[in-house]
Amino acid sequence: MHLILFIVFAGLCLAGAINLLLQSHPIDSALSLIVVMTSLSVLYLLLGAEFLAAAQVIVYAGAIMVLFTFVVMLLNAGREERTLGSRVAKSIGFPAVTVILAVIATVILHAQGLGVARLSDGITSTEDLSSILFTKLLLPFEVTSVLILIAILGAVALARHSEGNEDSQGSAEGTGK
Amino acid sequence: MTILQFILWSMLKVAVVTVVMLLGIAYTVLLERKLVGRIQNRWGPNRVGPFGLLQPLVDGAKSFLKEDIIPTGVYRPLYLLAPIIALGCTLISIAVVPFGAPVSVWGSPPLFQISDVNVGLLVILGVTSIGVYGIALAGWSSNNKYSLLGALRSSAQLVSYELALGLSLVGVVLRAGTLNLRLIVEQQGTNGILSWNIFGGFQFVAFFIYLMAAFAETNRSPFDLPEAESELTGGYHTEYSSMKFAMFFMAEYGNMINVGCVATLLFLGGWTNPFANFFGSPHNILIQALMPLFWFVSKVFCFLCLYVWVRGTLPRFRYDQLMNFGWRWLMPLAILNIVATSLWLAYR
DSSP: OHHHHHHHHHHHHHHHHHHHHHHHHHHHHHHHHHHHHHHHHHHHHHHOOOHHHHHHHIIIIIIIIHHHHHHHHHHHHOOOOOOHHHHIIIIIEEEHHHHHHHHHHHHHHHOOOOOOOOOOOOOOOOHHHHHHHHHTHHHHHHHHHHHHHHHHHHHHHHHHTTTTTOOHHHHHHHHHO | OOHHHHHHHHHHHHHHHHHHHHHHHHHHHHHHHHHHHHTSSSOSSOOSSSTTHHHHHHHHHHHHOOOOOOHHHHOHHHHHHHHHHHHHHHHHHHHGOSSSOOOOOTTTTTTTTTTTTTTTTHHHHHHHHHHHHHHHHHHTTTTHHHHHHHHHHHHHHHHHHHHHHHHHHHHHHHTTOOOOHHHHHHOOOTTGGGGTTTTTTTTTTHHHHHHHHOOOOOOOTSSOOGGGGGHHHHGTTTOOHHHHHHHHHHHHHHHHHHHHHHHHHTTTTTTTTTTTTOOOOSOOEEEHHHHHHHHHHHHHHHHHHHHHHHHHHHOOOOOOHHHIIIIIIIIHHHHHHHHHHHHHHHOO
16 A cells, blocks of 8 residues: 555656656746655655655645745746757766766665665654654754744845835735745 | 445545535525625525525526636636635645544444544645645636736735744644644543633634634635735636636635634634533433534534624725734734743743
């Protein structure tokens, strides 16, 4: 049962990712990315991480991707132009990508102590997760939140900077996002 | 219990809940028309059937029989997908709501809940946040400026108020120590109305924030800017007709019911009896099993009446007022509520 679900949703995930690259319309690409995000959350669920699955849907599919589609809608972006790609990209890009993927794969395969994840019925409860997050991993957790705070401050600074040029309606829209 | 039995029971429960939900949506529309009629000193629909009770069914038949127009300029795949997303998300999030105590007969899984998920609350929030796409895509794919403006307003509003909505629920979760909806309700059941989160838990500030955010989340008056008729001729569903329009309509009313269910579960004690055991428990086993259902439905009903009452009373906000209210009042208030609740819990 788990294996069937895994194959179905892993396939969906890959199909979404490939579709994301092939689509010529930005909004289609954004929607494919949502498919990738949601099928990833099902994969998390299959690994027993229910909180992570729910957070994945809420944060990535429900908030970040809404912002993406919002921007596409606001700019009313049309179809992107197709080019055949430069010769440099073809001759250097593809081998480079293959090499990088190979390096990453070998490093991961040879790394020790990464732990094993199994498709199982066992579910890590939110309580266990949060007690580890707020005791053992407290420092990295708080440092990450500072990182996010910096990003927010940067966004505010950027919005402030352009306030003089735009009318008040634009800044109200900015607050909305 | 074998897998086959589990699947059969689940299908049965899904079928029953879906039918009841759709009927509930239809009759919520009637309730609104009747109540708003009374508030505005008129009768409301009273021609079809006794007291106009068959009106929703006739309305449904009408939307089925209307001509289905797809304008030429629309982006077809998304135009067709949008109402499905909107209504689908509405119907999915009811799946984790427990309607009554976990009763089971003949070795069935608990009857009054389709699926008892450990992170039930997060599932509801997640599915609701996906529902935004229905509205956003509808407005964008319609290729109409009114639709686009309505959709932009709506998605900005939903994303902003989702924050306040989520934060207002944190106080309840802190008190309960779980995200499981059934456990949250069971903790409020000990002393009747006194142990409800809104009274006994001192979460009335959170309830107020939730109420405001919920009105905004469901695009209801006084936050119904996305479909402000006088400005946008209808908002994101301007270009939709026939059953596709009806699907958006149903999604809106279904969301009202969902929001009412969540409020009932988190703040108003869910299916538990508000008088606790004051009047003693009934002896008949059937009544014992159905009483929780009665309490749940009547609490949701009261919440829906409140919705309609507010709609009939308050005028619409302006867009900047809406954003100011959400970001400068509701969100800080919600964070203060979390801090106060945590301090109180730590002190106790």
